[in-house]
Amino acid sequence: MADIAARGPTATVGDSRSSLHKLMQRKSTIAFLMALPLILLVLILVAYPAGYAVYLATLNKGMTRFVGFGNFEFLFGRETFWMVVYQSCLFAITAVIFKAIIGFVVAHFVHNIPSKGQRKWRGMLLVPWVIPPAMSTLAWLWLFDPSYSAINWILAHLGIAAVPWTGEADWARFSVILVNVWIGSPFFMIMYLAALKSVPDQLYEAASIDGATWWQRIWYVTLPMMRNIIAITALFSLIVTFANFDIVRVLTAGGPLNSTHIFGTWAFRVGIESGDIPLGASVSLFMVPILAVAATFILRDITKRGSEV
Template sequence: MADVAFEQSRIASAGGVRRRTSLHNALKRKSTMAFLMTLPLILLILLLVVYPAFYAVHLATLNKSMARFVGFGNFEFLFKRETFWLVVKQSCIFAISAVFFKALIGFIVAHFVHNVPAKGQRKWRGMLLVPWVIPPAMSTLAWLWLFDPSYSAFNYTLSAFGIGPIPWTGDAGWARFSVILVNIWYGAPFFMIMYLAALKSVPEQLYEAAAIDGANWWQRIWYVTLPMMRNIIAITALFSLIVTFANFDIVRILTSGGPLDHTHIFATWAFRVGIEGSDIPLGASVSLFMVPILAVAAIFILRDVTKRGNEA
């Protein structure tokens, strides 16, 4: 009996040594260490992103009182609503126009900053990043005061030139313009800093070669700068498109979706329906409707990036 016990403990101890060795080897592997170091972040993402996302999908399949499974019933209901299609249209207008102008302004400003002598460039970079580093809820409050229907600082200034008053947030067209403008103001610095980084990585020899070939300013941009920046432009646009589509704070603070729902976007309308209207499943369905739109955009943009990567 004692011998058997001894043998068993020897076997167990040999197995333990093997396990320890293999664990030791695994820990020595770079990939294992990398995984362990990213594990806290993975857990955080699982907890704060993946779980809520799946929970939102679950909610979107329930009826208003959350007591019955309705499958795609909420989406079928939404597709019949006039306001929903207005929100889809506005979200697209908001996101596409804001991203386009953010990219354009970011590109132009990045060139200006790139051409500023190195000594003063850091100051300019810092100043131009200010809109992006202020929490948007705070900066939008300042914009709200500038656009205030009765006491707008802009209107006060314009009145000196005999212009206005402009209904910044009271007229559908102007209200859309205002929310897009604030989004551009907030997001353009991100594009600027990304493009600036890309510009700095374009080899100087390419410009020299282009200059020798007699390329003018526009040709240098078109044939050298833009092709070298294409991937970063695509990735930045995709990131920004996702964030802009899901924007909430700017519209919520400036117009709350008004006038007459003409500035509602997915997130603000989901909040109105889900939280203010106590119809959480429908609110979840509205916000989930962004997913297929963004997925299609992501597939096209990333496919293009991969294709160019393979060509290179």
């Protein structure tokens, strides 16, 4: 558009400059008005609450008095808090790594088979991502039921003792990660499959001619070509997983003994259920550093690609 506007004056000559100026002004005003609902929505319901959370975190429980870093000091002194920090990191990092690996492996298998069958397989394998997480976690809760677990029934037939899926701290940690991996790896699969399709076949042919093994082909051709998409998918997923709520809430509700609480669920427990809003806000603010780091990397990648285009 800019070049039309720039060419305008030379074509029409002279005194139309002021009216052109007015037109320009009008165009940008219209544009601003068109974006206004978006701006208001973001300001009122996202930016303001985000800033307000910081303010809330500095108040006492009754929200009557300013206590500075009092809530944070209180949190640092609590064992549960450090458990939540540990569990959040364990949950997010382990889940993202396994999602990435499973997604990569499955994408490869789908890519390997003749392309007329790919659609069907892809469609089937994406189902866990399509079902609302709260609903599918309910199915897992039932599969993990302490007395009627259908998975334990299979294990019993294989001669393996019953597993306390959600009953013991370490198994519960494993279970929430398992469910998260189940829900999230199809997303990675789709992203990696799209990336695999964009790797030119000639590269693989050249590698085969040079005598590369399948492992070398993956290591020296596929991975370098997919580096960008792997990084950005993992960062996206890290943000989403770190801020997860549904899975932990439905599957264990943080139990047993708070061992599976992550920041989101613990903030809900403290802030809404126990009614200590400032403390809940403080808990949720601990998500910000890791989100900020991930967001910075994503943004850098996007602006870089933007400038390449």
